[in-house]
Amino acid sequence: MTQAFAARFSFALLVPITFLTVSLTAMAARAQSPLYSPLAIPPSNEVTDTLTDKDIPTGQGGFARDYALTLNAKDQVAIDLSSESFDTIVTLMAADGSTVGENDDGPDGTTNSLLFTRITDAGRYIIRVRAFGETSGGAFKLKVTRLRPVN
Incomplete structure (x- = not known):
């Protein structure tokens, strides 16, 4: 019992x-709360923002800020990143984190960045804004332009 x-x-x-x-x-x-949540690119496809030491640490002494957008297969995009406060680097990443394209200095001889790329797979992409080197950042402008495909 x-x-x-x-x-x-x-x-x-x-x-x-x-x-x-x-x-x-x-x-x-x-x-x-979610630890990682990229900001959405607004319908205007333009962002005026500030990169600070509160953003994502890059592990190289600088910081990065991410923006999400959806792209279609065969889209051709131009991503323009400019700042008077820091030397910019723009990176386009696929959903799996792989780098689709990256640009440090644009063709105009400045430290602004201009990236042209063609999208092969439709889906969600991340645009990463960061400063070259150990710069903490500052104000910047980001513009995404969808170019017309060539027939």
């Missing part, structure tokens, strides 16, 4: 403890 009582008592304790553990885990999961 003692073993039967102990078995029922253990089971009676197991159910509430399991329920409490699952409830606390679910509440903690809901309380967490």
